[in-house]
Amino acid sequence: MPGAQPQKRTGLIVGILAGVVVLLLGVGAVAFFLTRDGAADSSASPSEVTEAFFQHVSEGDFDGAAQYVCSNDLESFQQAAADEVSGMAIMTNIEWQILEERINGDEAEVDVEMTIEFAGEMHSEVETVPLVRESDGWRVCEF
Numbered sequence: 001m002p003g004a005q006p007q008k009r010t011g012l013i014v015g016i017l018a019g020v021v022v023l024l025l026g027v028g029a030v031a032f033f034l035t036r037d038g039a040a041d042s043s044a045s046p047s048e049v050t051e052a053f054f055q056h057v058s059e060g061d062f063d064g065a066a067q068y069v070c071s072n073d074l075e076s077f078q079q080a081a082a083d084e085v086s087g088m089a090i091m092t093n094i095e096w097q098i099l100e101e102r103i104n105g106d107e108a109e110v111d112v113e114m115t116i117e118f119a120g121e122m123h124s125e126v127e128t129v130p131l132v133r134e135s136d137g138w139r140v141c142e143f
Contacts, residue, residue, distance in 0.1 A: 042137035046108035070141030108131040
């Protein structure tokens with residue numbers, strides 16, 4: 001209709017961002033299960049682990065990202081990765097910025113602003129990345 005306002009796609013964009021996050025962690029977990037070798041720095045802070053995880057994923061290095069995923073989430077991540085393999089190209093178009101870190105014993109949260117390009121426009125959302133301290137250091141978990 002002439003003069004009609006274009007529909008907002010906020011819900012679609014938020015859904016896509018959430019799907020990308022699940023896909024990121026799913027692929028990382030599959031690689032983790034197959035290749036985990038303890039190479040992650042056990043002295044790294046939750047923010048450093050989150051940064052390293054996203055850096056590996058943005059480079060398409062899912063084996064590298066896997067070393068930062070907690071061991072409790074492997075099965076669900078494997079299933080997510082198997083269901084979403086066709087979307088892996090989207091994951092390399094993400095930008096992120098670490099905003100804040102909170103540590104409470106063996107649990108931590110890191111707030112990350114993630115930006116993704118969709119339909120030629122950049123869209124951002126702040127996500128909280130949960131981490132747990134395992135015997136070999138902090139790991140992204142239940143994200």
